Amino acid sequence: MTDRIREFLKTRREDGPCVVVDLDVVRANYAAFARALPDTRVFYAVKANPDAAILKALAELGSCFDTASTGEIEMALAAGAGPERISFGNTIKKERDIERAYKMGVRLFAVDCYEEVEKIARVAPGAKVFCRILCDGAGAEWPLSRKFGCVPEMAADVLEHAHRLGLAAYGVSFHVGSQQKNVHAWDQALASAAGIFRECAERGIGLSMVNLGGGFPTKYLQDVPSATAYGEAIFDALRRHFGNAIPETIMEPGRGMVGNAGLIETEVVLISKKSETDTMRWVFLDIGKFGGLAETMDEAIRYPLRTPRDGDDTAPCVLAGPTCDSADVLYEKTPVELPVSLAIGDKILIEACGAYTTTYSAVAFNGFPPLKSYVI
Amino acid sequence: MTDRIREFLKTRREDGPCVVVDLDVVRANYAAFARALPDTRVFYAVKANPDAAILKALAELGSCFDTASTGEIEMALAAGAGPERISFGNTIKKERDIERAYKMGVRLFAVDCYEEVEKIARVAPGAKVFCRILCDGAGAEWPLSRKFGCVPEMAADVLEHAHRLGLAAYGVSFHVGSQQKNVHAWDQALASAAGIFRECAERGIGLSMVNLGGGFPTKYLQDVPSATAYGEAIFDALRRHFGNAIPETIMEPGRGMVGNAGLIETEVVLISKKSETDTMRWVFLDIGKFGGLAETMDEAIRYPLRTPRDGDDTAPCVLAGPTCDSADVLYEKTPVELPVSLAIGDKILIEACGAYTTTYSAVAFNGFPPLKSYVI
Structure with missing residues (x-):
């Protein structure tokens, strides 16, 4: 509860439930993420709360956007983000939606299988793709199902398929589970990612990026670790698994940004x-x-x-x-x-x-x- | 799949998923319910599908309407049903919504506790109330929680409270569970209802109505009994428990009407x-x-x-x-x-x-x- 929300509710006269969001808190959360992992670009997960004012405030701070649909891409563009700041992060996309996104200038797409790579190759030539891998989600209060991602062993093949079809095999993504309270949960996934980087390198494909996903928690009833604690643990894990060749990284906080x-x-x-x-x-x-x-x-x-x-x-x-x-x-x-x-x-x-x-x-x-x- | 739906889908050009409802099937379902229990008034559960065309078709056939909110009451009125054909069947109502409903002419309200009776007495003087009782829902594919209804032992007290506050203690309702495939599921609830009628009569309160609720199934993967089979089993149970003094009855099909x-x-x-x-x-x-x-x-x-x-x-x-x-x-x-x-x-x-x-x-x-x- 902030003073601004308290004042707002005092003067509200309409009937019925409402949610009130304080943009100052969103801005402070953005700053905390940016500070915790200064070399990692922030892609706000629009699905967490796509309110236009939130997107505009984040766009002004320099945030990038992780989107789930062409509808969300349009919202991010309307908020003032250029298409180079937008990732089409849903692994499940209609081919005509990929085409629409490409026409809007989006060049970064998630995949987790051969079939999705083929759609992108047909209608978004030269686009960058990252392959999402499965992750066990231990420690998360809302662990994810097996819906998104392939097993790590399949990722290099999917990325090689993209490479052969003229796409830029760009990197690896994963998600450690929503409301993830274990700051070390990224370690195992980063080990897998590093393995995929090595395997692709052996095939002559140089990957560039690791998408650290979301999972950063909001304080509900119990305390949660600070953004700084996540940043330190993730940076340690990156160094452990990638040594001196730390890749470009992005993260996709949603709940952690607005919850x-x-x-x-x-x-x-x-x-x-x-x-x-x-x-x-x-x-x-x-x-x-x-x-x-x-x-x-x-x-x-x-x-x-x-x-x-x-x-x-x-x-x-x-x-x-x-x-x-x-x-x-x-x-x-x-x-x-x-x-x-x-x-x-x-x-x-x-x-x-x-x-x-x-x-x-x-x-x-x-x-x-x-x-x-x-x-x- | 009906021929009319098949023809419609052939000519549809828009993108994205859609639901298509054939009003002829709704009308046939209404006729089947009316035939199966000819002395029971049908109150369509608007929440199942509140599309204006469905409400209008049912209003034209003479259907009454079970509503969950003032929004649904307005929809039923807009479809051409007079307020005497509308029940405010939600046991959880804001006092100002009860007042709005009363001003729109609605006179029939569900309750399951003293507190709700008191709200109605304050803003809907003289209205009819029926008390919902808990029911175990055995045999239902979507058994209901304990959210609605009081134990049968409490119902006579709730109805007597209504009577003392100047309301018309009108009857008893229950719900045997959604997608209820056992045609005999109404038997136990009707036994409880008859007991409440007797207890109220001993206190000098003559109840008039039993609301048989919904629960009538739709055929998904497995066959379901016909409306006729439900009608016969329910009528048998009514005779068994009420003898020659069979009360006024209403039913609230939703899924069974439009599914x-x-x-x-x-x-x-x-x-x-x-x-x-x-x-x-x-x-x-x-x-x-x-x-x-x-x-x-x-x-x-x-x-x-x-x-x-x-x-x-x-x-x-x-x-x-x-x-x-x-x-x-x-x-x-x-x-x-x-x-x-x-x-x-x-x-x-x-x-x-x-x-x-x-x-x-x-x-x-x-x-x-x-x-x-x-x-x-």
Whole structure:
């Protein structure tokens, strides 16, 4: 909670939940990343929060942009970033979207298989490609599935295929898992990357770049290491595996860039019990899983909550959203402690909601409008 | 797949996934429900698919509407239903939304606790309330959580509270679980409802109505019982538990009304393998969990798939969506069988997608637009 957000919420008159993001915090986060790894270019992961004001502020600071679709490429361009500052980082792209991106000037593309290389070779001649490899994600609170990346053993073949088709085999990428709290998680992936660099070199292909991905955490309930701690651990690992030939590096913070910059204001709609003898209260908010809090799926991300009654005695509650969908329960397996004095109509602040909230919001589920967003 | 949908898709030129709903199927479903339980009023669950053309077609047939929000109430009114045909069926309502609904003429409200009764008594004097009770949902493919309803033992107290506050204690509701394939699932809940009727009668309160809820299934991969079979089993249970004093009944089909009326057309964006030796293909579509297929969560709903290569040899595939979100995987624990000849660019038809697709769609996740919908 910043003073600027506090002042904003005091004067807000509209009904319904909203997220408020403080650009000063985003700018401070950018500076911390830039300081932590001074030789690494920052590609902000637009999907975390594509608000135009956030993209513009980051573009002004010199940020590059990691994009998932032509829609996001257009947003980054509109924010003032030239196409040379944009990576089309989704490994799953329609050929006509690759072509559109190429026509907009984008020259850097992610791949993780032969088929994607072939699409790019057909419609984006000469473009740079980096191959994403699988990574185990141990230590991450939101470990990634096997959806993106090939096994490291296949990467040199994919890159060689690109090289033979006239593309620039540019480098290797990986993702150590979202909300990664182990600063040493990059070590094993960098060892794999260095191996792929060596194998490509033996085939006469000089790779240039390692994409360190994202995974940098936001503070939810527990403390997280500083950007500096990540920077030191990553730089150590780069030196260990690449020696004196440290490659060009880029990173793709999303959650780490905007997560702690925003919060959601929500209202308590109902507090009730399921039976006369129940000790557990059910607290229903005017936002839930389909209104922007999708990352509570499996209770993965546990957001800090602030109420106007903090300091009063607390008791455990099930927390749920306002829709007629029975899956719209936020925390039940591990209930949340909330003041016993909490009342219907109270406003609750959900902290660290700057990332992965607005765009996850359903378009009109149950007739509720999507989450309102203010960037100040 | 109907002839009308086939013709429509032949002439469609736009890019991107879409859902197409055939109103003739919706009308036939309405007729089947009306025939199966001729004395039961049908309240279509608007949340299943709130498309204006669907609401208008159902309003013309005489349907009533179960709504989850003031937004849905406005949609039902716009479709031509008078407020006497609208139930505000969400048990979680802001007091000012109850007031808005009351001002729009709505007089029927769901409750499951004392606190909600008190809100209604304050701003909707004299309204009818029905109390939702918990139900175990055995036999449902999408069993409901404990989010809605109180234990049956509490219902008479909640209804008596409403009565004392000047509301009309009107009846009891329950939900046997979504995609409920056991036609006898209503029996136990109706036994509880009859018990609540008796207990209220002893307190001098005459209840009038049982809301049978939804749960009526759509055919996905497996056959489901007919509307007639549900009608007979429910009518038998009503007679068994209420004898000659069968109450007024309403039902709230959503999935059962529109699920089989629509399908999604999607495009294969990529087919790849994670390693040279993998036998499992990954098939990526241009729609996923955040684009409308949210009900694949935990692989709960398994949609039938049709490809232009059906009949060729098949092999198991992991099926995933197009976003940079690693949770956007549709079927992996139980892979899907797809033709080995399937190619990038092929169109796949996902059947039985008329319900719970369009409105679950994220507003702009990863820069992808929400699911396009055509009702023909």
